[in-house]
Amino acid sequence: MPQRHGLGNQEVLGNQTEIDQSNPTMNWNNLYAKRTRWMTRSAIREVLKVTAQREIISFAGGLPAADLFPLDRVSEAATRVLKTIGPSALQYSQTEGIGGLRDWIAGKFNVQRENVLITSGSQQALDLIGRVILDEGDRAIVESPTYLALLSAWRPLGVEFIPAPADADGMQVDQLEALLQPQRPKCIYLTPNFQNPQGTTLTQERRIALLEFARKHSIAIVEDNPYSELRYRGASLPHLIDLDADAQATNDGVVIHVGTFSKVLMPGLRIGWVVAASPLIDKLVLAKQAADLHTSTFNQHVALELATNGCMDELIPRLRQAYRERLEAMLAALEAHFPRGASWMRPDGGIFLLATLPKSVNTTELLPPALEQNVAFVPGEEFHLNGEGRNTLRLNFSNPTPGKINAGIERLAEVVKRACSA
Amino acid sequence: MPQRHGLGNQEVLGNQTEIDQSNPTMNWNNLYAKRTRWMTRSAIREVLKVTAQREIISFAGGLPAADLFPLDRVSEAATRVLKTIGPSALQYSQTEGIGGLRDWIAGKFNVQRENVLITSGSQQALDLIGRVILDEGDRAIVESPTYLALLSAWRPLGVEFIPAPADADGMQVDQLEALLQPQRPKCIYLTPNFQNPQGTTLTQERRIALLEFARKHSIAIVEDNPYSELRYRGASLPHLIDLDADAQATNDGVVIHVGTFSKVLMPGLRIGWVVAASPLIDKLVLAKQAADLHTSTFNQHVALELATNGCMDELIPRLRQAYRERLEAMLAALEAHFPRGASWMRPDGGIFLLATLPKSVNTTELLPPALEQNVAFVPGEEFHLNGEGRNTLRLNFSNPTPGKINAGIERLAEVVKRACSA
Numbered sequence: 001m002p003q004r005h006g007l008g009n010q011e012v013l014g015n016q017t018e019i020d021q022s023n024p025t026m027n028w029n030n031l032y033a034k035r036t037r038w039m040t041r042s043a044i045r046e047v048l049k050v051t052a053q054r055e056i057i058s059f060a061g062g063l064p065a066a067d068l069f070p071l072d073r074v075s076e077a078a079t080r081v082l083k084t085i086g087p088s089a090l091q092y093s094q095t096e097g098i099g100g101l102r103d104w105i106a107g108k109f110n111v112q113r114e115n116v117l118i119t120s121g122s123q124q125a126l127d128l129i130g131r132v133i134l135d136e137g138d139r140a141i142v143e144s145p146t147y148l149a150l151l152s153a154w155r156p157l158g159v160e161f162i163p164a165p166a167d168a169d170g171m172q173v174d175q176l177e178a179l180l181q182p183q184r185p186k187c188i189y190l191t192p193n194f195q196n197p198q199g200t201t202l203t204q205e206r207r208i209a210l211l212e213f214a215r216k217h218s219i220a221i222v223e224d225n226p227y228s229e230l231r232y233r234g235a236s237l238p239h240l241i242d243l244d245a246d247a248q249a250t251n252d253g254v255v256i257h258v259g260t261f262s263k264v265l266m267p268g269l270r271i272g273w274v275v276a277a278s279p280l281i282d283k284l285v286l287a288k289q290a291a292d293l294h295t296s297t298f299n300q301h302v303a304l305e306l307a308t309n310g311c312m313d314e315l316i317p318r319l320r321q322a323y324r325e326r327l328e329a330m331l332a333a334l335e336a337h338f339p340r341g342a343s344w345m346r347p348d349g350g351i352f353l354l355a356t357l358p359k360s361v362n363t364t365e366l367l368p369p370a371l372e373q374n375v376a377f378v379p380g381e382e383f384h385l386n387g388e389g390r391n392t393l394r395l396n397f398s399n400p401t402p403g404k405i406n407a408g409i410e411r412l413a414e415v416v417k418r419a420c421s422a
Numbered sequence: 423m424p425q426r427h428g429l430g431n432q433e434v435l436g437n438q439t440e441i442d443q444s445n446p447t448m449n450w451n452n453l454y455a456k457r458t459r460w461m462t463r464s465a466i467r468e469v470l471k472v473t474a475q476r477e478i479i480s481f482a483g484g485l486p487a488a489d490l491f492p493l494d495r496v497s498e499a500a501t502r503v504l505k506t507i508g509p510s511a512l513q514y515s516q517t518e519g520i521g522g523l524r525d526w527i528a529g530k531f532n533v534q535r536e537n538v539l540i541t542s543g544s545q546q547a548l549d550l551i552g553r554v555i556l557d558e559g560d561r562a563i564v565e566s567p568t569y570l571a572l573l574s575a576w577r578p579l580g581v582e583f584i585p586a587p588a589d590a591d592g593m594q595v596d597q598l599e600a601l602l603q604p605q606r607p608k609c610i611y612l613t614p615n616f617q618n619p620q621g622t623t624l625t626q627e628r629r630i631a632l633l634e635f636a637r638k639h640s641i642a643i644v645e646d647n648p649y650s651e652l653r654y655r656g657a658s659l660p661h662l663i664d665l666d667a668d669a670q671a672t673n674d675g676v677v678i679h680v681g682t683f684s685k686v687l688m689p690g691l692r693i694g695w696v697v698a699a700s701p702l703i704d705k706l707v708l709a710k711q712a713a714d715l716h717t718s719t720f721n722q723h724v725a726l727e728l729a730t731n732g733c734m735d736e737l738i739p740r741l742r743q744a745y746r747e748r749l750e751a752m753l754a755a756l757e758a759h760f761p762r763g764a765s766w767m768r769p770d771g772g773i774f775l776l777a778t779l780p781k782s783v784n785t786t787e788l789l790p791p792a793l794e795q796n797v798a799f800v801p802g803e804e805f806h807l808n809g810e811g812r813n814t815l816r817l818n819f820s821n822p823t824p825g826k827i828n829a830g831i832e833r834l835a836e837v838v839k840r841a842c843s844a
Contacts, residue, residue, distance in 0.1 A: 026637075026640055026642070026669070026674050026675060026676045026699065027640070028673075028699055028701045028702050028705075029701070030640070031555050031608060031640075031642060032554060032555060032705060033553065033554060033555055033556050033557045033560070033579075034557050035553065035557075036553075036554050036555075036705055036708075036709070039554075039705065039708035039709060039712065040708070041708060042711070045517075045711070061514070062514075063513060063514055064513070066508075066509035066510060066512070066513045067509060069509045069512050069513075071504045071505075071508065071509060071512075074504060074512065075500065075501050075504045075505075078497065078500040078501070079497045079500070079501065082493045082496060082497045083493075083497075086488075086493065087488035087489060087491045087493065088488060089690060090488070090491050090493075090496065090688035090689070090690035090691065091485060091486075091488045091491075091688070091689060091690050092483070092484075092485055092684075092689045092690065093690065095467075119714075120542055120692075120714040120717075120718075121714050121715055123712075123713070123714050123715045124713060124714040127712060127713050127714070131455065131457065131458075131578070132454060132455060132458050132461075133453050133454060133455055133458075134455055135455045135456050135457075138455070149711075149712070149715070152708075152711060152712040153712040153713075156553070156709075156712065157455075186453060215448075218448055218449070218452070218453075220448070220453060247448070251450075252448050253448060254448045262514075266512035266513070266720075267512070267513060267514045267719075268511060268512035268513050268514065268515065268718060268719035268720045269512065269718060269720060270542075270714065270715075270716075270717070270718045270719075277448065277450055279450045279451070280450050283450075283454060283458055283461065286458075286461035286462070286463060286574075287458070287461055287578075289464070289467070289571075289574060290461065290545075290549060290571070290574040290575040290578065291545070291546060291549050291575075291713065292541075292542040292543050292545050292546040292549070292692065292714070293543055293545045293571070293692075294692075295542075295692070296542075296690060296691060296692045296718055296721055297689075297690035297692075298688075298690045298691060298721065299718055299720065299721065
């Protein structure tokens with residue numbers, strides 16, 4: 001008989017099987033692991049589904065401006081990789097990542113190749129770090145509010161999150177001492193630059209104090225850094241891992257640095273990385289090998305090509321210019337349209353800002369009328385721990401154009417005003 | 423000051439920081455989670471590192487023949503995706519996978535889009551399934567020997583593996599009843615077609631019996647199916663999920679089917695999938711969202727293009743032809759060179775076979791002299807549970823050419839003969 005092509009074989013024997021149909025039911029609810037109960041659907045995801053369905057001005061996602069993606073350069077890079085690297089660009093490769101890309105990242109952070117692991121986006125980096133260091137009941141300090149997907153990644157591990165207060169200058173490091181009891185936290189997770197969702201940046205003084213605190217108490221710092229290249233004003237501040245450089249050189253560093261190409265190239269490639277002490281990298285490699293063997297060989301080569309052939313160096317200033325304009329458009333629109341009693345962050349970079357409405361307003365209840373007006377945002381409550389932030393909303397300004405930002409904020413302001421006067 | 427391009431900021435403030443260097447040490451060994459102790463480095467990985475270092479004939483990996491990758495077609499597909507799909511091919515996308523690819527896979531298995539999740543290779547599918555259904559102490563039936571990376575993925579969950587005996591016809595289903603005590607296993611993992619490492623195929627009778635057993639006891643079956651398209655003789659058998667079709671249609675099926683493009687297109691794209699009851703898919707989506715947000719949008723589009731534009735339909739027969747020749751070359755070389763007392767499987771397809779030497783030979787001890795003769799294999803012991811298989815070796819025949827296969831088996835036979843006569 002001729003062999004079929006395609007991946008299903010369902011026609012091969014037709015119905016000539018003799019399956020006893022008397023016990024056909026499987027109740028999947030009885031089968032799930034305990035951790036699965038701690039896996040939750042994110043509000044953002046649900047909002048994004050709605051926004052994908054119709055013409056809407058969305059401040060909800062964290063999407064880069066796709067119209068700025070240099071498609072021709074990506075196309076050229078893909079062709080060039082296949083021509084110069086050949087078949088091995090499509091073959092299995094090392095779990096750690098391809099040597100060239102690890103070396104390029106190592107060079108950026110003045111570390112060795114052994115200190116770098118390539119991951120399938122920075123989300124995987126966060127997941128692997130959690131898996132390697134966090135047991136059920138372990139405590140992790142996070143900013144409140146913090147990055148939602150970090151909570152999603154670590155919650156199924158049974159981690160206890162300890163919210164650290166954060167103001168316009170980022171995590172309030174002088175209040176961390178009080179969080180050491182009853183049990184020393186294993187790590188501190190934060191986004192020092194242009195935090196998601198607040199838009200805040202940790203000051204130089206706090207960076208130094210944080211590192212000293214972490215060293216003193218042997219607590220790991222997970223430094224999540226998706227946005228540092230997207231600075232629109234002010235001078236860059238050193239990464240925590242840069243301040244930790246001497247200790248990193250002898251693998252005694254406390255900082256685990258997480259980065260990504262998603263905001264400086266394209267998220268659809270799913271290339272992120274971890275820079276850390278090599279003993280920890282070794283453990284992360286074991287976890288990653290079990291998780292997905294390795295990150296796409298092809299995409300790693302394409303990303304390296306784009307990072308080294310000048311494409312990324314041309315793209316970043318264009319992104320900065322465009323996003324700066326969009327941020328300014330949003331700040332101007334908020335100023336023009338939002339009612340008294342509302343306030344908002346004025347971030348130095350990144351792609352988000354958090355707005356705060358009068359205490360009486362619940363932004364989760366604001367969402368349905370906003371969607372009715374064809375404008376979307378993410379309620380701030382979910383980013384917070386301990387039920388704070390019910391009157392906040394996260395606004396993304398990287399994806400919509402300045403014109404849409406103005407129109408969208410105007411629409412949103414009408415909904416906000418109605419809620420404020422209700 | 424001018425903003426720097428590139429991703430490190432270490433020069434910004436130079437050494438003008440005031441870090442107290444008195445507490446610089448971090449002992450990472452004190453920080454790891456319990457599960458990290460259960461993460462182990464695989465022997466295959468170590469062997470592959472050696473084989474990558476020098477000219478060696480390797481039967482060790484599970485690599486497809488990279489010289490058969492249609493590079494020009496991939497290059498064309500990448501260009502076409504960027505032209506026709508545009509920027510969204512490089513943007514964030516849904517955790518479930520892109521609609522077109524999910525529909526294509528759903529069509530192959532006569533299920534709905536809701537029954538399909540796209541994963542970052544089939545390894546991620548196995549990892550996610552474990553995370554969603556297996557608690558510490560849960561029991562999972564596996565063939566002995568079984569796929570090594572399944573053990574790596576599930577061992578950190580604290581799973582107890584129950585080895586089921588397997589012969590030349592695959593898992594001995596009539597002996598499963600005895601494995602139900604002291605506690606019902608949650609799932610049965612197996613590779614029905616051309617198993618790794620044995621090369622065996624589960625018979626039709628056993629497929630039906632296995633499904634009835636699983637239904638009767640409400641045990642999930644994880645059907646790992648990387649190789650079914652690589653059949654070189656005999657008629658295809660129905661997948662377990664095909665036999666489970668009626669129950670799958672009402673989401674009462676017990677079979678979780680795992681597939682991949684790695685063996686029929688290219689592993690470097692890292693595209694796999696799960697086909698299962700939609701309630702389970704929903705949970706796997708939550709786990710995947712936390713694990714890596716989604717699989718590369720770009721690679722999903724490229725794979726869909728290659729799967730639907732005729733490229734894969736042309737490639738699969740070429741792979742079958744080439745691998746059939748390589749399998750025949752290996753069987754002929756084993757016959758010609760291996761000593762009496764050695765035996766080996768004669769698989770109907772796939773990319774591996776297991777050879778068995780006299781009981782007195784320990785194949786782990788055989789590896790160093792083999793590498794000295796520039797030939798590599800993987801000792802079979804690690805695939806087995808309960809310390810069996812010390813006299814077995816796994817041989818891959820998809821990667822080396824027929825000429826190299828003959829030369830390599832001849833070299834290996836010399837090493838084997840010396841060990842047998844020692």
